[in-house]
Amino acid sequence: MEGAIPKIIKFGFKNYVLDVGEKKRTAICKACNSKIRDTSTTTSNFIRHHKEKYEVYIHTKGTFDDTQPQISQFIAQGTVQLYHCNHQQQKAITNSILSDLIINCNMPFGEATDLSQGEKLVTISAVVPCILSLNHHLENHKESVRYLGGLICSLQESLQRLFEGIFVNVRMADEQNDVATLPFSDPLYLIAAVLDPSFGTMWLTHDVLTTENVKEAVSAMIKNLILKEDCKPTPTTTDEDEQMPVAESESQSGLFTAYRKKQKRDSCSSPQIQLNQYLDICDGQSCLQFWAMNRHMLPSLFRVAVRVMSVPASSAPVERVFSHGGVIMRHHRSQLSEKVLSN
Known part of the structure; x- marks a missing residue:
């Protein structure tokens, strides 16, 4: 169509x-x-x-040559007949506008759309870096574009209004009386962004447009949120389960038993030490691969990461499942059972 x-x-x-x-x-x-x-x-x-x-x-x-005519020359009274669609200078202005719109303005938005709406599953950890990166991109191009400065300012204002809770939490907007009612104000977005090794705290350094003191305060706040999240009980683990491997290793004896006990004690270090160690080793790795390799070295953070990374960044994957189900479950397949459908 x-x-x-x-x-x-x-x-x-x-x-x-x-x-x-x-x-x-x-x-x-x-x-x-x-x-x-x-x-x-x-x-x-x-x-x-x-x-x-x-x-x-x-x-x-030389599209951005200062000698080029302004748009007002094409719409001023008495000059409309002098220019038409094939006029060389009008083509230059048209291409300059399209360049501002497609390259300087919409390019990152297209990437964000592909990221959130494409076939790849994206977790909630991508929300904060994506929004702050788009805001940073628009801020950098406010002065560089020739004709679309107003459009970029409007886009930035809309972005900050729709995701106001994120900007308030990272101290880039004035704090409201009731932050909990703002859109995207849940601290889970910040926790997930830091616990994704492909982002870590790089977004905080690069895209939070505040002073260094404010960035340090935001970083300390997020660390405290992660440590508080670790203190929450999980239904899958108990204190007895966590202590069982230690008791089992102490009963073993052998040539390298002391080494294994040392490794076990290292993995049972405090959540604060694990968090500092995580921030030192995360450097853009794949989220799934990183936590699969370091789940035993960082057990406390792993439990938090499993909880927060299970939240999808958008409803697109769920909607796609229902769409595929609608294609398969046609009315002429009335005898299709749930068991066959699941396979």
């Missing part, structure tokens, strides 16, 4: 083909006739190709 074609493909590409079976989409660039492929749920390859073409245009044509 024509209405289902993404806007970026409508604008800069032709001969659009959607392969539902292979979950692929292809189109040909209008500028260079290159054939671009992407999955059926993302448009990042098309946006990236478009970005490269406009970067070449800006470099060769």
Whole structure:
């Protein structure tokens, strides 16, 4: 259907083909006739190709030359007839606006959409880094764009209003009387972001646009939240279960028994020590792989991470399951049992 074609493909590409079976989409660039492929749920390859073409245009044509006419020249009375769609200067302004819109403004938003709505499952840990990174991106481009400064300011205001609780918690907005009622004010978002080794505290250093003293205060607050979360009881573990491996290891004897006891004592260090050790070793690793490898070395933090990482970042995966179920459970398959469906 024509209405289902993404806007970026409508604008800069032709001969659009959607392969539902292979979950692929292809189109040909209008500028260079290159054939671009992407999955059926993302448009990042098309946006990236478009970005490269406009970067070449800006470099060769001087789109941001100060001698170029302003938009007001095209809408002022008495001059409308002097310009038309094929006028060279009007083309320069049009391409400059599109460059601001596609490259400087919307590119990170497209990546965030692909991240949260694509096939990959994303946990709640990506929410805070994603929102603060988008805000930082808009803040950096307020002065650099030529025509769309107002649009970028409006986008930033909307972002800060919709996710006000996050900005208040990281001290980038004034604290309200009742923070708990603000959207996304749950401290779980901050805890999950820090306990994801692919983010750690890097987002706090780079994207929290405050002074160093405020960043240190926010970091200390998040650490306290993690330690408090560790104190909460879990239904799957008890004190007896945690002490059982220690007693078993003490009853063993052998050539390297002392080494194993030392390792066990290290893994039972206090949550504060485990948290400091985690912050020293996390460096952009995969979340699942990291906690699978360090679950015994950081048992207290592992229990907290399991609880917070089980929350999805968006409802897209659940909605996709229901959509797939609707495709399979047709009315003419009335004899399809739950057991067959689950397989």
